[in-house]
Amino acid sequence: MNGSRIAAVGHYQPARILTNEDLAELVDTSDEWITSRVGIRTRHIAGPDEPVDELAAHAAAKALAAAGLAPDDIDFVLVATSTAVDKSPNMAARVAARLGIPSPAAMDVNVVCAGFTHALATADHAVRAGAATRVLVIGADKMSDVADWTDRTTCVLVGDGAGAAVVEAAEDAGIGPVLWGSVPEMGHAVRIEGTPSRFAQEGQSVYRWATTKLPSLARAACERAGLTPEDLAAVVLHQANLRIIEPLAAKIGAVNAVVARDVTESGNTSAASIPIALSKLVERGEISTGDPVLLFGFGGNLSYAGQVIRCP
Numbered sequence: 001m002n003g004s005r006i007a008a009v010g011h012y013q014p015a016r017i018l019t020n021e022d023l024a025e026l027v028d029t030s031d032e033w034i035t036s037r038v039g040i041r042t043r044h045i046a047g048p049d050e051p052v053d054e055l056a057a058h059a060a061a062k063a064l065a066a067a068g069l070a071p072d073d074i075d076f077v078l079v080a081t082s083t084a085v086d087k088s089p090n091m092a093a094r095v096a097a098r099l100g101i102p103s104p105a106a107m108d109v110n111v112v113c114a115g116f117t118h119a120l121a122t123a124d125h126a127v128r129a130g131a132a133t134r135v136l137v138i139g140a141d142k143m144s145d146v147a148d149w150t151d152r153t154t155c156v157l158v159g160d161g162a163g164a165a166v167v168e169a170a171e172d173a174g175i176g177p178v179l180w181g182s183v184p185e186m187g188h189a190v191r192i193e194g195t196p197s198r199f200a201q202e203g204q205s206v207y208r209w210a211t212t213k214l215p216s217l218a219r220a221a222c223e224r225a226g227l228t229p230e231d232l233a234a235v236v237l238h239q240a241n242l243r244i245i246e247p248l249a250a251k252i253g254a255v256n257a258v259v260a261r262d263v264t265e266s267g268n269t270s271a272a273s274i275p276i277a278l279s280k281l282v283e284r285g286e287i288s289t290g291d292p293v294l295l296f297g298f299g300g301n302l303s304y305a306g307q308v309i310r311c312p
Helices: 032-035 052-067 092-099 112-128 184-189 205-224 244-254 270-283
Strands: 003-012 017-019 043-044 078-080 106-111 133-144 160-170 181-182 191-195 198-201 233-236 292-298 302-310
Touching: 003 052, 003 112, 003 270, 003 302, 017 184, 017 198, 043 244, 052 078, 052 133, 052 160, 052 181, 052 184, 052 198, 052 270, 078 092, 112 133, 112 160, 112 181, 112 191, 112 270, 112 292, 112 302, 133 191, 133 270, 160 270, 181 270, 184 191, 184 205, 205 244, 205 302, 233 244, 233 270, 270 292
Parallel strands: 078 106, 078 133, 233 292
Antiparallel strands: 003 160, 017 043, 133 160, 181 302, 191 198, 292 302
16 A cells, blocks of 8 residues: 545534623623634533543544444544543543444544644554554544633633544555644743643734744645645635634635635634534535545644645
8 A cells, every 4th residue: 555545534513502692691702702803603512521532432433434444443543632631541542442442552642733633644654654554533622621711812712522534544645745843932822731721822923823824834735745725625724713714725825625614613622623624524515535635733832734635
């Protein structure tokens, strides 16, 4: 085999929906204030009895079913998350136990909002190196656990959920070379820290960096895949803020692409945002098998990672 591909995707979001009007009863905000600044209208919020690994397992089970695979077909589980409460067992091991995956390598990846694209690249590398045959790659975060519900600048952003992909060996590469890196001197711009852990960010700093630096990085990811932005059928950026997503997509030059705007109904779900948005595009038939899709995550650390994949 010469590469790897995404065989199937799936996503899961908790049943409870928190609207902007609901938030206006908690903090000094309004629907107009939120939508005009970040474009978010609703977000899904998990209950106290819905831990991160449960969200992840639901999404992973859907991806497995879509691929027509059984748990024992998986030999590597990768979970991208920054909201795991415990250090051990990690989320990957807990998901494997929930799904009955018998003896996988099980590893968590904490690259916050860029976690899924980092994990996807890691899965691609493992398959190409012969270290794994089929990898379950999951982005899952319960951002409501780390939200400061008294801070109107951040609590209006967050949502909970999980998205998953099954990666397997392929004759032709369906996952392009990753472009990844970080800006360590800006690591403070997005934080989940303290006891108890709380999410905080310097929104204007992230906005300026994303809108000025990311377009050239995204175009470089296309070049690594041997494509131009005009070739793309879809662009799935980290769903942080509609005011970041829309200008970025325009500056990339993906004039023929569907642009994922799931942030409007899901909020910022951190590592889950890209796989949830991708899964919804597939589910709604907005992209077709084989279509080139740019995935690009950015956020905490300040890390970024992107690659062009072929739609499953």
